[in-house]
Amino acid sequence: MWRRGQLVAGAAVLVTVLLVRPALIPNRVGRLGSLLETFLPWLGLALPVLLLLALLRRSAAAGVTVTVAALVWTALFLPSGADGGGGLTVVQHNVDDANPDPAATARTLADSGADLIGLEELLPERLADYQAVLGADRPYRAVEGSVGLWSRYPLTDVRPVDLKPRGLAADWRRALRATLHTGEGETAVYVVHLPSVRLGPSGYGTDRRDESARLLATALAAEPLPRVILLGDLNGTLDDRGLAPLTGLLGEGGRREFSWPRTFPLARIDHVLTRDATVTAGWTLPPTPSDHLPVAARIDLARLG
Structure with missing residues (x-):
């Protein structure tokens, strides 16, 4: 279970790294870094696909890394609490x-x-x-x-x-x-x-x-x-x-x-x-x-x- 699905696990790790540090993608060529940052939340679309692949491969390593990526995405892009009033x-x-x-x-x-x-x-x-x-x-x-x-x-x-x-x-x-x-x-x-x-x-x-x-x-x-x-x-x-x-x-x-x-x-x-x-x-x-x-x-x- 831990040896299977290494490619899926690697892809999930890459998604997590890009979510946390998109600046790792340089802007020197075609402003690719800014392009990624503009649509950064949409990296989350990769997670259901990776989760499905992890399940098909019955890979514990892939399941853990996809879960971590999902938690990171949630922390970055979902509202953290109720909106306030007044003002x-x-x-x-x-x-x-x-x-x-x-x-x-x-x-x-x-x-x-x-x-x-x-x-x-x-x-x-x-x-x-x-x-x-x-x-x-x-x-x-x-x-x-x-x-x-x-x-x-x-x-x-x-x-x-x-x-x-x-x-x-x-x-x-x-x-x-x-x-x-x-x-x-x-x-x-x-x-x-x-x-x-x-x-x-x-x-x-x-x-x-x-x-x-x-x-x-x-x-x-x-x-x-x-x-x-x-x-x-x-x-x-x-x-x-x-x-x-x-x-x-x-x-x-x-x-x-x-x-x-x-x-x-x-x-x-x-x-x-x-x-x-x-x-x-x-x-x-x-x-x-x-x-x-x-x-x-x-x-x-x-x-x-």
């Missing part, structure tokens, strides 16, 4: 610049009851559609380029954040920063949309996104307010090493349900991140006509993350 409710959504029904999208977001709503891929000609719905209960608004923020609470010191990678047009504006004023004091709120990534013959193209992430990390490191909320389509998961400059400064709590693509979500690329505050709950909202799912979270501004 500020926020929504993050890439509304899709090809969205055929902005008004319906806005109603879905407004029905969430969120205090803060951050949007990306806003078109100037569609701004009035979102304002008509979101502005009814959220009188404070900030818009810079293709990103926007609606709030129940006052916003001041609104300004663009320059995340433009080299080689893009000067009118590329996809980030803003504002100061949010609540009973808990001042909070810096960022709404960002990092460049898209592409999978092609040369590999996983993340250069521009990674450059933008480094620029954003520089801005966050220089942010004078200790408390920060970031709402954004980062075009990557938090496991992706290309976003390491951000994850070293901000954290994400609550459930991390996949947000893209809408019809069959494969990855969580839309995020609510905080500094000196705690995300106590997270969930996705019903689908809109966008190609992303809206992501919602509850934030305790008085509790350090």
Whole structure:
């Protein structure tokens, strides 16, 4: 029993190692490491197959190693506890610049009851559609380029954040920063949309996104307010090493349900991140006509993350 199934056991050990240390796969060739990290939870699909093979081989060694791999996957990707209540409710959504029904999208977001709503891929000609719905209960608004923020609470010191990678047009504006004023004091709120990534013959193209992430990390490191909320389509998961400059400064709590693509979500690329505050709950909202799912979270501004 212990000698049989060594190949199956070896495959289970490999899955476990990749789950724990995906950085062992280098990024030098085609950004394969980032590609693996983007879809890391899907390594779990190998486990039922390996378990079946272990049973067919009647291999104790394979059974033990597959069980260990399953425990590691569970610890990494299943929610660890119940979501908390109370605090500020926020929504993050890439509304899709090809969205055929902005008004319906806005109603879905407004029905969430969120205090803060951050949007990306806003078109100037569609701004009035979102304002008509979101502005009814959220009188404070900030818009810079293709990103926007609606709030129940006052916003001041609104300004663009320059995340433009080299080689893009000067009118590329996809980030803003504002100061949010609540009973808990001042909070810096960022709404960002990092460049898209592409999978092609040369590999996983993340250069521009990674450059933008480094620029954003520089801005966050220089942010004078200790408390920060970031709402954004980062075009990557938090496991992706290309976003390491951000994850070293901000954290994400609550459930991390996949947000893209809408019809069959494969990855969580839309995020609510905080500094000196705690995300106590997270969930996705019903689908809109966008190609992303809206992501919602509850934030305790008085509790350090």
